[in-house]
Amino acid sequence: MAFFLETLIGGLMAGMLYSLVALGFVLIFKASGVFNFAQGAMVLFAALAMARFSEWIPGWLGVANPIIANILAFIIAALIMFVVAWLIERLVLRHLVNQEGATLLMATLGIAYFLEGVGQTIFGSDIYKIDVGMPKDPVLMLESVFEGGILINKEDFYAALIAAALVAALALFFQKTGTGRALRAVADDHQAAQSIGIPLNRIWVIVWCVAGIVALVAGIIWGSKLGVQFSLATVALRALPVVILGGLTSVPGAIVGGLIIGVGEKLSEVYLGPLVGGGIEIWFAYMLALVFLLFRPQGLFGEKIIDRV
Amino acid sequence: MAREIGDIILDLKGVSLSFGGVKALTDISFDVREHEIRAIIGPNGAGKSSMLNVINGVYRPQEGEIVLRGEHFSKMNPYKAACAGIARTFQNIALFKGMSVLDNIMTGRTLKMKANLLQQAFRLGAAEREELAHRAKVEEIIDFLEIQHIRKTPVGRLPYGLQKRVDLGRALAMEPQILLLDEPMAGMNVEEKQDMSRFILDVNDQFGTTIVLIEHDMGVVMDISDRVVVLDYGKKIGDGTPDEVRANPEVISAYLGASH
Numbered sequence: 001m002a003f004f005l006e007t008l009i010g011g012l013m014a015g016m017l018y019s020l021v022a023l024g025f026v027l028i029f030k031a032s033g034v035f036n037f038a039q040g041a042m043v044l045f046a047a048l049a050m051a052r053f054s055e056w057i058p059g060w061l062g063v064a065n066p067i068i069a070n071i072l073a074f075i076i077a078a079l080i081m082f083v084v085a086w087l088i089e090r091l092v093l094r095h096l097v098n099q100e101g102a103t104l105l106m107a108t109l110g111i112a113y114f115l116e117g118v119g120q121t122i123f124g125s126d127i128y129k130i131d132v133g134m135p136k137d138p139v140l141m142l143e144s145v146f147e148g149g150i151l152i153n154k155e156d157f158y159a160a161l162i163a164a165a166l167v168a169a170l171a172l173f174f175q176k177t178g179t180g181r182a183l184r185a186v187a188d189d190h191q192a193a194q195s196i197g198i199p200l201n202r203i204w205v206i207v208w209c210v211a212g213i214v215a216l217v218a219g220i221i222w223g224s225k226l227g228v229q230f231s232l233a234t235v236a237l238r239a240l241p242v243v244i245l246g247g248l249t250s251v252p253g254a255i256v257g258g259l260i261i262g263v264g265e266k267l268s269e270v271y272l273g274p275l276v277g278g279g280i281e282i283w284f285a286y287m288l289a290l291v292f293l294l295f296r297p298q299g300l301f302g303e304k305i306i307d308r309v
Numbered sequence: 310m311a312r313e314i315g316d317i318i319l320d321l322k323g324v325s326l327s328f329g330g331v332k333a334l335t336d337i338s339f340d341v342r343e344h345e346i347r348a349i350i351g352p353n354g355a356g357k358s359s360m361l362n363v364i365n366g367v368y369r370p371q372e373g374e375i376v377l378r379g380e381h382f383s384k385m386n387p388y389k390a391a392c393a394g395i396a397r398t399f400q401n402i403a404l405f406k407g408m409s410v411l412d413n414i415m416t417g418r419t420l421k422m423k424a425n426l427l428q429q430a431f432r433l434g435a436a437e438r439e440e441l442a443h444r445a446k447v448e449e450i451i452d453f454l455e456i457q458h459i460r461k462t463p464v465g466r467l468p469y470g471l472q473k474r475v476d477l478g479r480a481l482a483m484e485p486q487i488l489l490l491d492e493p494m495a496g497m498n499v500e501e502k503q504d505m506s507r508f509i510l511d512v513n514d515q516f517g518t519t520i521v522l523i524e525h526d527m528g529v530v531m532d533i534s535d536r537v538v539v540l541d542y543g544k545k546i547g548d549g550t551p552d553e554v555r556a557n558p559e560v561i562s563a564y565l566g567a568s569h
Binding site: 178185187191192193 | 365367386387388390391392396397399403404405406407408412415416417418419420422429436440443479480482483
């Protein structure tokens with residue numbers, strides 16, 4: 001029982017991190033109907049900026065305190081992501097208003113390659129580390145209930161908390177504020193949104209900025225776990241099944257989808273793995289996504305598309 | 310009736326629009342006076358929708374200009390039009406399908422919202438009060454259009470006639486000075502058409518909104534409009550009161566045509 005719980009909690013925490021990356025996809029898709037293939041590249045770009053600035057700042061300013069250096073680096077990285085968002089709107093999206101979804105998808109593919117290239121040109125292509133002072137040591141919990149207690153990784157625990165807070169804040173923002181409503185309106189119909197005076201360009205800049213911040217937080221968390229390297233850009237690919245599972249248009253879907261996949265991966269690896277020789281963790285998410293595509297293509301929480309004939 | 314037709318509020322001068330080699334509109338001029346109901350009619354493909362899209366800034370005409378309250382607009386766009394007090398509805402309803410009726414109509418208040426993003430995000434006093442005030446206004450519109458019973462329903466699930474009404478509600482939420490209606494009665498049954506006519510007349514009468522509407526069904530239009538412009542093949546062939554237009558031989562031949 002204790003072992004099962006430990007696996008379950010481990011899965012939930014890993015799932016929260018998937019949710020965070022998936023959220024980036026959902027935000028942009030909801031607000032602009034664009035499937036943003038560049039989300040992974042944005043995670044990498046933001047993490048690179050964060051890693052390098054936190055390394056450079058102590059030298060430039062002579063501040064030895066790592067907390068101050070990290071905060072400054074975070075602010076600078078966030079500002080850089082805002083500039084990236086603004087440039088994407090200005091140079092790419094603005095010229096593609098009312099275009100087909102496939103056209104916009106191709107445009108984001110281009111943005112992805114561009115960001116990966118430029119990011120590594122500016123910030124370098126080695127493996128860098130981000131150290132925001134996350135505790136690395138595991139703790140034992142519930143020792144009185146179970147013999148031996150449950151082992152929990154503190155770093156994962158804090159990361160999951162941060163992710164959960166961010167996800168909750170964004171969900172509220174979308175549902176409860178006027179700007180959130182305008183964002184949803186733009187997602188549904190560009191032309192109608194413009195005709196009631198929703199400034200399309202500003203909405204796009206806002207949503208890409210938010211997605212940039214989400215990418216930055218995801219980049220910091222994943223980066224401090226795995227190190228900042230090119231493979232971070234592929235983290236987004238692991239969030240793809242989450243989006244399919246939860247539905248592209250649903251913020252709660254991204255959360256629940258992430259948790260299901262996180263837990264599913266861990267439990268199947270531990271309990272089914274020995275039967276088939278292991279390695280389930282790698283393909284489990286994609287299998288689940290495939291099953292969903294066959295039987296419930298709109299995902300768990302997505303809006304069902306009904307076309308009037 | 311209390312309303313009084315005022316001065317010219319919208320003046321279109323020599324508007325020509327073409328798509329590649331296809332001429333959609335050729336040298337069209339007409340004006341719209343304050344508080345009037347002005348109809349644009351014509352057979353299919355006459356350029357009615359193009360005309361509306363020019364006023365609203367969706368299409369930019371190659372020639373001609375739009376004068377709105379004495380101000381010249383050579384480059385109109387939908388956002389500018391909205392800021393200038395022009396609202397519109399769509400022929401193929403363009404509501405936000407995933408959202409409820411209430412939220413759809415609330416989006417019409419966007420331009421009236423003053424609270425900034427930070428105030429909204431943290432639900433500060435000003436943003437909260439503002440949201441409530443807008444909500445009250447929207448409830449008034451919902452009462453006016455008699456759609457209280459479907460306030461919380463996602464619009465995608467509503468029957469066609471009601472969706473058209475919500476579309477009108479969203480435009481009304483902008484408290485526009487000029488309301489453009491693109492075939493408000495297309496695809497409706499007789500009862501729905503009567504309801505819609507009544508709402509259009511009430512909007513005009515109670516709020517004093519100037520209305521420009523496009524219609525294909527001549528009967529209804531003649532009953533509710535003050536003045537009518539008739540288009541055929543992108544050209545203006547008639548302009549005047551419903552009676553004058555009905556007596557115009559060119560209009561009669563366009564509609565009834567010798568060959569029909």
